[in-house]
Amino acid sequence: MTGSLSAQQAQSLKEFRAFADDAIAPHADAWHRAQRTPEHVVRLLADEGLLGLPVPRQYGGGGCDAVTLGLLAGELGRACSSIRSLLTVHTMVAHAVARWGSRAQKETWLPRLARGETIGALAVSEPGAGSDASSVTTRLTRDGADWIVDGHKKWTTYGHTADLFLVVGRGEQGPTALLVERDTPGLRTELIEDLVGIRASMTAHVYLESCRVPDANLLARPGLGVSHVVGAALDLGRYTVGWGCVGILDACLTASVDYAGEREQFGSPIKEHQLVRRMISNMYTDARAARLLCLEAGRLRDERDPGALAATSTAKYFAATAAGRAALDAVQIHGANGCGADYPVQRHLGDSRVMEIIEGSAQLHQVGLAEYAFQERGARRSER
Ligand SMILES: Cc1cc2nc3c(=O)[nH]c(=O)nc-3n(C[C@H](O)[C@H](O)[C@H](O)COP(=O)(O)OP(=O)(O)OC[C@H]3O[C@@H](n4cnc5c(N)ncnc54)[C@H](O)[C@@H]3O)c2cc1C
Incomplete structure (x- = not known):
């Protein structure tokens, strides 16, 4: 079924397949049992440019087309669903910044996300908010030029190791998205163990207690989170x-x-x-x-x-x-x-x-x- 791909896409598929077969598949069961993704594997994906593949070229990414990104996700998914989920959440955050970020946010975050220097995670779900994402209760209050964030996010894939969280909370104008850095005082994560699947995905609770986040980290307008x-x-x-x-x-x-x-x-x-x-x-x-x-x-x-x-x-x-x-x-x-x-x-x-x-x-x-x-x-x- 590779006949319908362009020559470039077919070549990329060959390379993704070889990478997944050599570097990921042989270790997937061990990572699954250990419930951990070794840090060197994240580095390897980053060094190969795979984490930044869909990020626009002007920000240092690969600027790949959607079919090529899909082929990569398919090969990683064949080898190890946890590693594929890293690609998923990281590229979701990069995509949200590329689509809704200000110029300054794009210039700050996209090159780091493209290089995999910064790993992104999506912190939307909460103990009481799942399919209905708009029911999030994480509180966002304004304090001068900052936001104060209080809440408990759950099921954040790679949340235990990620550097940058796309957090959706509730502000005066409704659900609102903020980029929150790991080293923000008041942010703490706790690994969720014994999952039925994607057990190496470092999925975590994210606790946010009086986290002070600058307004410069607001993604899109309040209410559009x-x-x-x-x-x-x-x-x-x-x-x-x-x-x-x-x-x-x-x-x-x-x-x-x-x-x-x-x-x-x-x-x-x-x-x-x-x-x-x-x-x-x-x-x-x-x-x-x-x-x-x-x-x-x-x-x-x-x-x-x-x-x-x-x-x-x-x-x-x-x-x-x-x-x-x-x-x-x-x-x-x-x-x-x-x-x-x-x-x-x-x-x-x-x-x-x-x-x-x-x-x-x-x-x-x-x-x-x-x-x-x-x-x-x-x-x-x-x-x-
Ligand atoms: C391993 C893992 C990783 C995850 N990673 C992330 C992450 O990185 N970031 C993040 O924010 N979240 C993450 N999640 C959470 C995930 O997004 C939620 O599990 C999902 O949105 C469903 O919510 P819920 O589990 O609370 O189920 P609920 O919404 O409580 O649903 C329970 C059941 O009711 C059904 N149901 C609910 N509403 C309806 C409806 N309107 N019509 C018909 N049926 C309905 C559902 O289909 C389901 O069968 C992760 C979850 C898991 C298990």
């Missing part, structure tokens, strides 16, 4: 998570094909049993369909097509639910070995659960996609 800033970040996050799920599908398919060819029961490899073949056929179909949907979303994003939003939501929803099905079947094909820690399918199963919850749960996409269907039907009717 969720509708505009988080909206833009989530759209990109959905895109890279969708591609990450294409990677999970590929990994489950490869592991299942290999195992079904080696494992013998009733005198033949289990791949000869029709019900095992059915699971592999379903995985194969889902993997191809998810890749095509993500490629379509990437192309529409590159063409600035207004349909890109719906295509991205469709791709994320399909890829995440398909990755969930594939991981379940991959464990089933591995039998008892799928339940143990010796095979990576156990990791994919946990990771795939998270994919159906983050960047819009499967249910929120179902609700939203129906809305797109009604709108498209209405538009076609009015064209007549």
Whole structure:
């Protein structure tokens, strides 16, 4: 399916694949068990320029197109969903700054984010605010030229190690986004352990107690924190998570094909049993369909097509639910070995659960996609 890529995109894919195979995949199970991403791996990604790949060139990034970013997320997702989630949250923050930041904010933060000198994290969710991001209760109060931030953010991916937090709190004019640096007095993080998936992702609580943040760190106008800033970040996050799920599908398919060819029961490899073949056929179909949907979303994003939003939501929803099905079947094909820690399918199963919850749960996409269907039907009717 690489035939539809440009020569440059195909070359990038080759390089991403080699990097993921050599530097990430062999260690992913160990990081998963240790529940840590080693610092040198973050440095390696930064040194390879991968964390800054989509940042505009004028700010020192790679200025890559959406399809190329997707191919990178797919290869990282195939190797390790935690590392793919680092790419996701870091690029979400960079994208929000590029889209909604002032000139000074772009000049200050984008080169650092592009080089991976500063790692970004998105601190929106709270113990009481999940799917409904606009219900955040973190308090933002004005004090002269500063903001005072008080609140508790939860589930912040790479929050335990990130340097820059995109925090959304509630000010007088509604949800408002601020960039908060790690060394701000009053900010403290605490690692959340024993997650079901993306266990190496250094996901954390972020506590903010009377944090003083300069007004220069306000992103967009007060009141636009969720509708505009988080909206833009989530759209990109959905895109890279969708591609990450294409990677999970590929990994489950490869592991299942290999195992079904080696494992013998009733005198033949289990791949000869029709019900095992059915699971592999379903995985194969889902993997191809998810890749095509993500490629379509990437192309529409590159063409600035207004349909890109719906295509991205469709791709994320399909890829995440398909990755969930594939991981379940991959464990089933591995039998008892799928339940143990010796095979990576156990990791994919946990990771795939998270994919159906983050960047819009499967249910929120179902609700939203129906809305797109009604709108498209209405538009076609009015064209007549
Ligand atoms: C590993 C991990 C990493 C995360 N990383 C981040 C991060 O970096 N930054 C961040 O801000 N957040 C992060 N999150 C939080 C994530 O964004 C939320 O989990 C997500 O928004 C869903 O919110 P919730 O878990 O509170 O579920 P809830 O919103 O409480 O939903 C619970 C259930 O109800 C369903 N539901 C809710 N509303 C509706 C509706 N209107 N219609 C139908 N069904 C509905 C949901 O689909 C779900 O099944 C992370 C979460 C996890 C697990």
